[in-house]
Amino acid sequence: MSARTLPPFDPTDPLGIDDLLDPEELAVRDTVRQWAADRVLPHIADWYERGEIPDIRALARELGAIGALGMSLDGYGCAGASSVQYGLACLELEAADSGIRSLVSVQGSLAMYAIHRYGSEEQKQRWLPSMAAGEAIGCFGLTEPDHGSDPAGMRTTAKREGTDWVLTGRKMWITNGSVAAVAVVWAQTDEGIRGFVVPTSSPGFSAPEIHHKWSLRASVTSELVLDQVRLPADAVLPEVTGLRGPLSCLSHARYGIVWGSMGAARSSFHAALDYAKTREQFGKPIGGFQLTQAKLADMAVELHKGVLLAHHLGRRMDAGRLRAEQISFGKLNNVREAIEICRTARTILGANGISLEYPVMRHATNLESVLTYEGTVEMHQLVLGKALTGLDAFR
Structure with missing residues (x-):
């Protein structure tokens, strides 16, 4: 051609x-x-x-x-x-x-x-x-007030009483919690960690909403309180025991973050690009200055590299060949780069960058949560470090 x-x-x-x-x-x-x-x-x-x-x-x-x-x-x-x-x-x-x-x-x-x-x-x-259908909203109770990156130490328990299970404990930073009809809750049992399907109408279950957030403000975040919640025997998820269950769910969700973070980055980049072409200083659009073009070029490179990475991981997942370490690779890179794109976009918008009339600061503050939930930067670095060296540095 x-x-x-x-x-x-x-x-x-x-x-x-x-x-x-x-x-x-x-x-x-x-x-x-x-x-x-x-x-x-x-x-x-x-x-x-x-x-x-x-x-x-x-x-x-x-x-x-x-x-x-x-x-x-x-x-x-x-x-x-x-x-x-x-x-x-x-x-x-x-x-x-x-x-x-x-x-x-x-x-x-x-x-x-x-x-x-x-x-x-x-x-x-x-x-x-x-x-x-969206008729019932669900939430996922794994993180606790004192156990985030180390879910094996969770204190929520499920004990057998006759044929029933009785759940006691607290979960923290739970998206959808106070509007959910059902919660998947992970708890310590005599058999190991098990998952339970908990209707939120169950006596003893409550989900007070968490307020005063500066990130993910357009999202419901709650604590889950389980005060002697009695469930029938068939409430337990029968096909998994141990951390393999919740961690496999997290891998699936982290994959979505690999893509999603690039959406926040794209929105911020486009806002900065449009602004640079219309905002005038010293007699011409700021997009006509070398330093602004350097910022835009670097942002575009990282944005589209991230989308390519997400696309590659998606094809691997569809082929049944995507490993958890590769998902860590994607989340670590894409969220980190997305935050940097938002911060750079903010500098191009100047004072307007902190206004909610533009999406940049909203995306930047949201990504501060995305950076640490479902695996902090440090945890994904250690996942990759172990994969690269064969040595476990978690403890």
Whole structure:
């Protein structure tokens, strides 16, 4: 192909990554992008400033209607989408706001995934169709006030009393907690760590909401309190014992973050690019100065490298070849680079960068949470360090 017949350079897709996507993948991406543009972007600054989503349950039903909840799962009303399609959806949702992507991730990749992979047929039939439709919101109780990166030390217990289980303990920083109809809760038992499907209407269960957050403000974050919550024998997830259960769920959710963080970065980059072309200083647009162009070039390089990495991991997941260490590679790189892109975008916008009229500071503060939840930077560095050296440095 001669230079004359090459397509024009596209600043929004400088590497031509869209050429790697098939029509169905592009359709999924565009559907989620349009939904976010219609239902989230006009309101998100207000939701963030208020620290609430006024009708999160209605939003969940809409997400269910477009097939975004549990979308990579098969059956039970789930869309059965590919991993790449799910990743593209996460990118578009987080380009709107990390809190919206977190709602979808926790619902599908944690709560629904746990039930789908490790639950009984009765548990799947009871919960998954309504969760896929957004009629029932789920949450995932693993992190505790004193145990985050070391879940093996959890203090929540489940003890047998006759044929029942009795759960006692607390979970912390739980997305969707106070609006959930069902919680997947992990607890210590005499058999090891087990997962339990807990209807939130159970006596002794409460989920006080956490306020005064400066990050993920357009997201419901709660504590879970389990005060002698009595459950029937069939509440336990029958197909897994030990940390393998919750950690496999986290791997699935972290994969979505690899994509989603690039959505936040893309939104901030585009805001900076548009601003640089219209904001004038010293008689011309600031995008015409070398230092600003250097920032924009570096941001574009890291953004699209990150999208390529997410795409590569998605193809590996669809082929059944994606390892947990590779997901750590993606989360470590992409979230770290996304934060740097947001910070650089803020410098281009100057004082306007801290205003909610632009998305940059909102994305930057949200990503501070994304950086540490579902595995801190240090934990993913140690996962990769162990994989590279064969030596365990966790303790």
